[in-house]
Amino acid sequence: MIQVKRTGRKRFANYEFHIxxxxxxxxxxxxTILPILSSVVLSFTDFDAVSSPRFIGLDNYFRMFTGxxxxxxxxxxxxxxxxxxxxxxxALSFFLAWIINEFGKTARxxxxxxxxxxxxxxxxxxxxxxxxxxxxxxxxxxxLMSFGIxxxxxxxxxxxxxxxxxxxxxxxxxxxxVSFLANIAGLQNVDDELYEAGAIxxxxxxxxxxxxxxxxxxxxxxxxxxxxxxxxAFSVGAIPMxxxxxxxxxHAVDTILSHLQDVGTERFEMGYAxxxxxxxxxxxxxxKKLLTKFVNFMGR
Amino acid sequence: xxxKKAYRKYTRSVIGNIFYFAFLIVFGAFAILPxxxxxxxxxxxxxxxLIFPPRFYVVRPTFENYKVLPTLLSNLKIPLSRxxxxxxxxxxxxxxxxxxxxxxxxxxxxKSKIKYKNIVFAFVQFALLFNAYTLxxxxxxxxxxxxMIDTYLVYILPYxxxxxxxxxxxxxxxxxxxxxxLEAAQIDGAGQFRVFFRIALPLVKPxxxxxxxxxxxxxxxxxxxGTIFTESMKTLPEITSTIASGGLARSGSAMAMSVIMMIxxxxxxxxxxSSVKETMSTSGIK
Numbered sequence: 106m107i108q109v110k111r112t113g114r115k116r117f118a119n120y121e122f123h124i125x126x127x128x129x130x131x132x133x134x135x136x137t138i139l140p141i142l143s144s145v146v147l148s149f150t151d152f153d154a155v156s157s158p159r160f161i162g163l164d165n166y167f168r169m170f171t172g173x174x175x176x177x178x179x180x181x182x183x184x185x186x187x188x189x190x191x192x193x194x195x196a197l198s199f200f201l202a203w204i205i206n207e208f209g210k211t212a213r214x215x216x217x218x219x220x221x222x223x224x225x226x227x228x229x230x231x232x233x234x235x236x237x238x239x240x241x242x243x244x245x246x247x248x249l250m251s252f253g254i255x256x257x258x259x260x261x262x263x264x265x266x267x268x269x270x271x272x273x274x275x276x277x278x279x280x281x282x283v284s285f286l287a288n289i290a291g292l293q294n295v296d297d298e299l300y301e302a303g304a305i306x307x308x309x310x311x312x313x314x315x316x317x318x319x320x321x322x323x324x325x326x327x328x329x330x331x332x333x334x335x336x337x338a339f340s341v342g343a344i345p346m347x348x349x350x351x352x353x354x355x356h357a358v359d360t361i362l363s364h365l366q367d368v369g370t371e372r373f374e375m376g377y378a379x380x381x382x383x384x385x386x387x388x389x390x391x392x393k394k395l396l397t398k399f400v401n402f403m404g405r
Numbered sequence: 406x407x408x409k410k411a412y413r414k415y416t417r418s419v420i421g422n423i424f425y426f427a428f429l430i431v432f433g434a435f436a437i438l439p440x441x442x443x444x445x446x447x448x449x450x451x452x453x454x455l456i457f458p459p460r461f462y463v464v465r466p467t468f469e470n471y472k473v474l475p476t477l478l479s480n481l482k483i484p485l486s487r488x489x490x491x492x493x494x495x496x497x498x499x500x501x502x503x504x505x506x507x508x509x510x511x512x513x514x515x516k517s518k519i520k521y522k523n524i525v526f527a528f529v530q531f532a533l534l535f536n537a538y539t540l541x542x543x544x545x546x547x548x549x550x551x552x553m554i555d556t557y558l559v560y561i562l563p564y565x566x567x568x569x570x571x572x573x574x575x576x577x578x579x580x581x582x583x584x585x586x587l588e589a590a591q592i593d594g595a596g597q598f599r600v601f602f603r604i605a606l607p608l609v610k611p612x613x614x615x616x617x618x619x620x621x622x623x624x625x626x627x628x629x630x631g632t633i634f635t636e637s638m639k640t641l642p643e644i645t646s647t648i649a650s651g652g653l654a655r656s657g658s659a660m661a662m663s664v665i666m667m668i669x670x671x672x673x674x675x676x677x678x679s680s681v682k683e684t685m686s687t688s689g690i691k
Contacts, residue, residue: 119518122517122519125601126512129506129571130525135547136562136563138528143543201429201432204425204428219436220432220436222437224622225622232443278435278439283569286615290614294580325579332572333569336534339536365539366538375539379539385536386535389534393530393534
């Protein structure tokens with residue numbers, strides 16, 4: 106590759122760059138930054154979505170750790186879900202994309218479709234509800250009963266020992282779409298010449314190739330995948346709520362997000378809900394910082 | 406350039422290939438199973454839907470669930486075509502605008518020398534990680550102040566600055582567009598707009614095709630709950646949930662409707678995947 110020296114380079118016309126990002130900046134400020142800032146401000150108030158907010162200082166934040174029995178459990182569950190879904194989900198989505206990338210165009214398209222398909226199914230809960238239905242009509246229950254493995258239908262989503270792994274599987278299945286497709290596109294962007302050079306320089310297995318060429322070449326796409334996976338891992342909430350209800354049995358799968366929705370939608374304590382979302386935000390940012398360090402370590 | 410993957414014969418083993426293929430098939434089957442169940446269920450006649458013990462397969466497949474859809478839908482006050490139009494219009498418009506707006510911002514962040522671009526990018530990443538749930542109320546106030554309630558704008562405008570797109574495009578542009586190429590274009594007298602449309606965007610085609618997929622899928626499932634009140638402004642997913650709320654007797658038709666709803670995202674997927682070239686990597690520099 107040609108490396109042009111940066112010195113003596115003609116300055117790009119900045120005004121054209123400004124025009125290119127202006128539409129984004131305006132809309133981003135109105136529809137994202139402004140609401141986020143208001144949400145942070147609301148976290149210091151007792152806003153109930155009807156009457157006007159009253160400033161109460163850090164009371165909402167104190168309440169999280171002293172006056173809320175569900176939050177510690179929800180926090181623990183959220184972290185547990187994140188540990189299972191984050192690293193494992195990301196590794197799986199990268200690994201699958203990496204192997205699929207070896208195949209020819211047709212095989213690659215078909216295989217990618219298989220793994221992207223969960224993102225296409227609209228009403229996801231419905232499918233899993235049928236399969237793991239608590240009565241004998243559920244596919245899994247009727248299958249197990251027909252072989253005499255169990256005599257009574259299992260209440261999958263009402264049983265403390267089953268509900269957590271089940272939600273992990275469903276969530277993994279669901280979260281494949283985005284980081285998987287980004288990885289597929291990222292792998293296609295790696296220069297073939299690098300692989301050729303690597304083969305000449307004596308790389309013998311695909312695993313060496315992966316660590317020394319593929320991973321370092323797509324660091325920035327990996328970072329994207331990691332950020333998306335962190336976000337998915339900490340956003341578990343809607344699915345346990347739909348399948349196991351809220352509160353779930355013995356709070357087994359209640360997460361910060363489902364707690365947040367309960368506080369906000371059922372009890373209309375928007376001030377407190379905002380404080381919880383700020384907590385979740387801080388948790389995610391810290392995790393992301395740590396993982397970014399790991400990405401920069403790869404290929405050494 | 407024949408046999409361009411020749412290097413692979415040094416780094417791949419046949420046993421490895423077979424192992425990985427088997428691995429893919431197992432996981433692939435798991436991934437697509439729910440979709441298969443959905444399609445099969447949509448072809449089940451009513452008595453098979455209710456049969457005990459439940460069957461995974463269908464004995465007497467029927468199109469009945471699909472055939473009753475028009476009569477079910479004729480009860481709607483608004484013709485179905487209006488909902489189809491709404492969904493298609495907002496999905497296509499938002500997807501196209503999102504790609505251009507996000508790419509423009511990503512290009513500036515990735516390649517310009519503007520000083521505070523890194524601050525903007527930090528905000529983009531923070532926004533991506535902030536959970537959207539508590540933003541609903543502040544957003545509603547903004548919509549109503551901008552008189553967007555009950556218009557198509559409420560579907561489209563908030564999606565355009567979606568941070569996922571900027572982040573994805575920026576990551577691809579960092580590695581996918583060599584600075585040397587841009588400088589060469591500059592020296593040849595091309596303006597920044599020309600470079601953006603003629604060089605930058607074509608180079609990261611896999612990225613924005615992937616982005617188009619995400620955006621279309623998100624927009625296709627969007628509902629205007631809380632912000633759209635006029636019936637004729639609503640989208641297709643709301644019709645699906647109306648049918649699904651008809652109870653057990655309607656569950657076959659609800660499945661049929663969901664299967665039909667999957668078709669447009671699948672078409673977008675096929676188009677985008679088939680236009681991703683075999684290799685995009687050489688970037689015009691040799």
